[in-house]
Amino acid sequence: MSRPAGTYDTRFDEDMAIIRTRFQWALLGCGLILAFCLPLFSNDYWMGVVNFICIYTVAALGLNLLMGYCGQVSLGHAAFVGVGAFTSAVLVIHLGWPFLATIPMAGLIAGLIGLVFGLPSLRLKEFYLAMATLAAQFIIVLVLGHAFPHILGGDRGLYMPRPIIAGVNFDTNASVYYIILPVTLLMIFFAKNIARTRLGRNFVAIRDNDLAAELTGISIFRYKLYAFFIGCFFAGVAGSLWALFVSNVNNLQFGLMESIWYVGIIIVGGMGTTIGAVFGTIFIRLLHELTSLVIGPFLQQFVTGIALARVVPACMPIIFGLVLVLFLIFEPRGVAHLWEMTKGRVRHWPFTYG
Amino acid sequence: MKGKGYVGLMGLAVVIMIVAGSLMYCAPTAEVTPKAVAPEKMVSAVGTPGITRDAVYLGFNADMSVLGGGSYNAPRLLGIMDAMDYMNENGGVVGKSLKLIWGDHQSVLTKAVSYYEEQVKKCILCLTCSSKENEALKPRFAKDHFVAITCGTSTPALVPIGYIFGVDGIHATDTAHFMRWLVKQPEWSPEKLGRKPRVAGVGLDHPVWRSFYAKEAKDYAEKVGVELLDQIYHPMVLVDPVTTMMIAQKNKVDWLHGFSTWYNLVPLMKVNSERNMGIRFATCAWGVEERTIRDLGSAANGLVATTPWGLWNDETPGVKIMRDVAAKHNRPVEVTGLAGYTMGFQSAIIAKTAIEKAVAECGWDKVRQEDIRLALEEFGPTDILQGLARVDYRKDCHWSKLYRVAEVRNGKWQVVEDWMAAPNMCPAGDVGKTVRDTLGYPDTWGTGKPAPGYRGS
Numbered sequence: 001m002s003r004p005a006g007t008y009d010t011r012f013d014e015d016m017a018i019i020r021t022r023f024q025w026a027l028l029g030c031g032l033i034l035a036f037c038l039p040l041f042s043n044d045y046w047m048g049v050v051n052f053i054c055i056y057t058v059a060a061l062g063l064n065l066l067m068g069y070c071g072q073v074s075l076g077h078a079a080f081v082g083v084g085a086f087t088s089a090v091l092v093i094h095l096g097w098p099f100l101a102t103i104p105m106a107g108l109i110a111g112l113i114g115l116v117f118g119l120p121s122l123r124l125k126e127f128y129l130a131m132a133t134l135a136a137q138f139i140i141v142l143v144l145g146h147a148f149p150h151i152l153g154g155d156r157g158l159y160m161p162r163p164i165i166a167g168v169n170f171d172t173n174a175s176v177y178y179i180i181l182p183v184t185l186l187m188i189f190f191a192k193n194i195a196r197t198r199l200g201r202n203f204v205a206i207r208d209n210d211l212a213a214e215l216t217g218i219s220i221f222r223y224k225l226y227a228f229f230i231g232c233f234f235a236g237v238a239g240s241l242w243a244l245f246v247s248n249v250n251n252l253q254f255g256l257m258e259s260i261w262y263v264g265i266i267i268v269g270g271m272g273t274t275i276g277a278v279f280g281t282i283f284i285r286l287l288h289e290l291t292s293l294v295i296g297p298f299l300q301q302f303v304t305g306i307a308l309a310r311v312v313p314a315c316m317p318i319i320f321g322l323v324l325v326l327f328l329i330f331e332p333r334g335v336a337h338l339w340e341m342t343k344g345r346v347r348h349w350p351f352t353y354g
Numbered sequence: 355m356k357g358k359g360y361v362g363l364m365g366l367a368v369v370i371m372i373v374a375g376s377l378m379y380c381a382p383t384a385e386v387t388p389k390a391v392a393p394e395k396m397v398s399a400v401g402t403p404g405i406t407r408d409a410v411y412l413g414f415n416a417d418m419s420v421l422g423g424g425s426y427n428a429p430r431l432l433g434i435m436d437a438m439d440y441m442n443e444n445g446g447v448v449g450k451s452l453k454l455i456w457g458d459h460q461s462v463l464t465k466a467v468s469y470y471e472e473q474v475k476k477c478i479l480c481l482t483c484s485s486k487e488n489e490a491l492k493p494r495f496a497k498d499h500f501v502a503i504t505c506g507t508s509t510p511a512l513v514p515i516g517y518i519f520g521v522d523g524i525h526a527t528d529t530a531h532f533m534r535w536l537v538k539q540p541e542w543s544p545e546k547l548g549r550k551p552r553v554a555g556v557g558l559d560h561p562v563w564r565s566f567y568a569k570e571a572k573d574y575a576e577k578v579g580v581e582l583l584d585q586i587y588h589p590m591v592l593v594d595p596v597t598t599m600m601i602a603q604k605n606k607v608d609w610l611h612g613f614s615t616w617y618n619l620v621p622l623m624k625v626n627s628e629r630n631m632g633i634r635f636a637t638c639a640w641g642v643e644e645r646t647i648r649d650l651g652s653a654a655n656g657l658v659a660t661t662p663w664g665l666w667n668d669e670t671p672g673v674k675i676m677r678d679v680a681a682k683h684n685r686p687v688e689v690t691g692l693a694g695y696t697m698g699f700q701s702a703i704i705a706k707t708a709i710e711k712a713v714a715e716c717g718w719d720k721v722r723q724e725d726i727r728l729a730l731e732e733f734g735p736t737d738i739l740q741g742l743a744r745v746d747y748r749k750d751c752h753w754s755k756l757y758r759v760a761e762v763r764n765g766k767w768q769v770v771e772d773w774m775a776a777p778n779m780c781p782a783g784d785v786g787k788t789v790r791d792t793l794g795y796p797d798t799w800g801t802g803k804p805a806p807g808y809r810g811s
Contacts, residue, residue: 045471052464145561155561156510159493171497173471246463247493252486252561253463285464292457292465293472308435313418313428313458 018192035181039174047173053285054177054184055241060265060277061191062234067263068271069195070227071207072121073130076137077262080232082144082254083110084239089158089249090151099163099244103183106240107233113140114232121224137259145251157250160243170244180241187237192274194230203227204272268327270334279335287323291316400805402722404478410447412438412705413473413480414456415466415487423461425617426640426694427483430505431456432685433698434481440679447706448713463490474500478709479726481701482518485511485562492516496789499724501708503701505640508565512753513780516789519730520753521701521745522662525562525613526571526779527757528638529555531660532611533571533580535759535771536636542608544579553636554602555585556612556622563613566638570779583607588618595621596629603631611636615693616646619657627653639663644691647765657762660776662754663696663743665767670741700743704730707738716805725805744773750786 009015019025039047063077084106091097091105117136124132144152152158162171163179170176194200202223205213214220243249261284269280299312331338404411414434417423438452446452455476457469466487473480474494479501482488485508492510495502495517504511507520522528533553536542542551553575557563567585575582583605588598599622602610610622614637626633627650639661647654664673676699680690689695711729712721733747735756744756755778759771 043471044475045468048467048471052467155508155564157489161493246467246490248490250486250489250561253490257462288462288465289468292468296458308432313424313460316458317419317460 016196018196032185035185036178039177042174044173047177049285049289051173051177051180051245053281054180055238055245056262056265056281056285057278058184058187058241059235059238060262060269060281061187061274062231062238063262064266064269064271064274064277065191065194065200065203065234066227066231068266068273068276069200069207070203070224070231071210072118072224072227072231073126074133074231075130075256075259075263076117076133076135076140077231077235078254078256078258079137079140079144080110080114080235081239081242081258082249082251083113083140083232084236085243085249085254086144086152086158086239087236088240088243089160092160092163092243093158094151098165099160100165100179103237103240106243107236110236110239111229111233114228114235115225118225118228118232121228122221134256137256141251141254144254153250155250157248158243159248162244162247173245176245179244183237183241187234188274188278191234191277195274199223199226207272264324268324268334270336273334273336275339276334276336279339283335287320291320295319398719398721400720400722402478403475405450405718405721408450409453410450410709411453411455411477412702413469413477414454414482415459415469415473415480416456416483417461417487418458419460423484426505426615426692427458428694429689429692430483430694430698430701432683432689433695433700434702436679436683436685437676437699437702439683440675441702441706447709448718450718452702452706459484459487461486463487466491467494470494474498478721478723479503479705481698481705482506485565488518492518492789499722499727501723501726501730503704503708503730505697505701506562507753508562509568509779509781509784513784514787514789515750515752517727518752519704519747521697521704521743522639523754523757523776524779525565525638526568526574527753527755527776528613528660529566529571529582529611530574530779531757531759531776532636532638532658533575533578533582534777535658535660536609537578537580550579550581551608552581552583552606553609553611554583554605554607556588556598556602556610557585557614557618558590559585559587566611566613568779568781570781574777574779585612586610592618592621595625598622599625599629599631599633602633607633609634609636613638613640615640616643616649616691619646620649623650623653623657634658636660639697640693642696642760642767643693644687644767647762647767648687648691652765654762655764658770659760659767660757661760662745662757663693663700664741665760665769666690666696667766668741668769672739672742675739676742696742700738703739703742704745707736708733712805720805722805746775751780 007021014020019028038050059077059081063074066072066074087106087109088099088102091102092099117133120132121129145155162176168175170179202213202218205216205218206220206223210220265280265284266277268283269278270276296312296316299315300308303311398405414431416427416430418427418431435454438454441447442451455473457472459466459469461484470491482502482504483506485506488502488504488506488511489508500517502518503521504518505521507522507524509524511518512520512524536551537544540546544550555567564585567582572582586598586601610633619635619637619641623635634656636658638659642659642661642663642665644666646657664670666673676696708726708729711732712725716725730747731749733745735744735746737744746755755775756773757776758769758773760767761770
């Protein structure tokens with residue numbers, strides 16, 4: 001990990017610190033102030049986009065711990081987000097829990113269900129594990145849609161009202177942001193620290209060479225289950241925020257395509273880095289908005305007739321996919337690597353080699 | 355990443371910018387106002403979005419890319435645009451022209467939410483499709499008092515009543531209306547048959563398809579004497595219609611009924627015809643399509659459908675206008691032959707009628723989005739554009755109730771039963787309930803005040 005030019009660590013706690021210099025503290029402070037003041041400069045549309053970015057970030061952080069750090073492929077992450085969403089909705093609607101209390105519970109329930117589907121990871125690896133998690137995706141979504149319709153709402157799903165906390169009605173995109181943002185920041189902090197602990201290092205050891213890791217005394221099975229629990233806990237928390245923001249949970253919202261997008265997010269962002277999950281989410285969501293708000297309307301100017309209804313909608317996902325493919329060709333290690341490179345160049349400027 | 359990679363990335367970005375810039379410079383005038391052009395300044399005295407000095411904006415938020423929704427909503431977009439073109443040539447709406455802001459959400463909820471946030475700020479009302487997105491956005495429509503006129507008429511989208519108005523009945527209505535018609539036919543009455551006619555659903559294992567066979571439809575089947583079997587599931591892209599038909603044959607099904615359009619009906623009916631299986635087919639409003647007849651030929655004869663929409667070959671003034679407008683725009687049968695086009699045309703006219711009613715009450719200066727809901731709820735039995743369609747919206751009914759039954763005879767859709775009220779498929783517990791009554795929302799949701807001067811305000 002590179003340090004700012006001229007900065008030397010003289011104590012162990014300095015070496016371990018995430019924020020090392022006063023300048024970095026100042027940047028963090030400014031960033032937080034900016035983040036909390038964002039609703040002042042932004043309209044409902046962009047606050048909606050930002051809220052989704054935060055929710056996807058939390059879920060992607062979980063998948064990054066599971067897949068990026070521990071190397072356990074999961075194609076069922078959206079289903080665990082769904083478990084969290086339904087948990088929060090059920091607790092609020094049927095048991096009258098305050099919404100904030102349902103957030104950790106949503107994570108816990110999703111984590112426990114993740115443990116069950118993590119059990120095959122002892123015997124399965126790579127594509128075979130991917131298939132097992134794919135099964136989880138379908139099983140969970142079908143259960144959420146069909147089982148206990150009087151509790152889970154069946155095809156209708158559940159409508160969860162926005163909360164009123166201490167007299168404040170969180171019924172706008174801007175107000176709900178003040179619940180979503182702190183939770184997101186907290187989860188980023190947790191994810192960053194999990195990656196730096198013995199737990200995180202053991203995850204990396206298992207990912208890089210599980211046989212060698214076992215020979216050094218790491219209980220492979222236990223740590224893989226930890227990874228599934230933690231990854232799904234993050235997904236559950238994201239699901240809880242999803243229920244809050246969307247106000248409606250339905251099993252159709254957590255389909256396979258969503259799971260694939262979560263994998264795409266951490267690949268584009270940079271697997272095995274906490275900041276990668278954040279960058280990946282921002283990149284993918286803004287690319288979605290770019291195709292919707294800029295490219296689509298832009299293309300509308302050139303085509304008329306039947307092509308308008310057929311070509312423009314078709315072009316948007318094509319361009320979206322094309323940008324992703326080109327990005328991965330030119331930067332397979334993700335946005336996080338570009339970020340590190342850029343930081344390194346700035347720090348070493350004018351000696352930019354390296 | 356090596357230096358070469360950066361150069362490539364930068365080069366790509368520069369090329370994209372140059373090409374995009376050149377294209378923008380050479381851009382011809384758009385057929386409709388594109389979203390890229392910022393709407394003109396809003397002029398409403400009460401701050402109602404979507405009203406400018408010369409125009410009023412409608413939104414359209416639907417899936418135009420994915421197979422199911424896309425094949426339906428792409429022609430629907432053209433139907434909406436053609437209807438708007440026709441209306442603008444005939445005086446617009448109370449002196450203003452209609453303009454459209456549309457977005458293809460690709461059945462991605464996050465995109466649907468984004469388009470919603472855009473349209474609620476720029477449009478007086480919106481047109482939508484897709485039950486899933488309607489259901490998820492329902493609380494927002496109620497909170498913002500923003501009306502959606504939709505074809506995604508699943509039960510949760512429409513009841514408890516909020517701000518969504520269906521251009522079709524609650525999905526189970528199509529099934530119930532078909533069964534009501536079926537038992538009235540001499541050859542299919544239980545008395546004549548000596549048993550109940552056996553009807554099976556066919557379609558996807560998906561809430562929308564299942565909602566056609568909801569509890570209310572099953573109860574109604576019991577009441578009128580039809581044996582309604584469960585659904586025979588098949589995937590969206592039907593690669594193996596033989597198996598589906600053999601399951602139906604094995605279960606001695608008389609009729610296959612489904613939320614089926616040409617791309618499902620054609621392979622199923624083809625197998626039925628080639629193998630002389632003798633199973634009859636029925637579909638809902640979405641399946642009343644010329645394309646099915648074109649692709650199937652004589653094998654399409656006998657296909658029955660229930661619909662609240664106009665048939666392409668109706669000889670009413672409204673349908674003639676639609677056909678003339680489509681011809682003027684050179685719309686091919688791939689567009690006009692699909693129910694989506696008719697429905698798009700019709701939904702734009704419904705929107706215009708609602709705006710006209712609301713503006714007549716309180717004027718452009720005072721009209722609010724909320725007033726569009728009130729105007730729609732005052733429709734009652736209304737003929738849309740002289741026979742294009744009929745709706746009967748009321749305060750306690752935001753969906754179509756008036757249906758016809760049509761059948762393909764001699765290669766043409768023909769009306770076999772005229773307009774009549776379809777059975778009410780609103781779940782008993784939801785009758786008359788509103789969003790505010792039942793979903794536990796804060797009191798402020800769904801209680802928008804009408805414009806000053808609006809009748810009853």
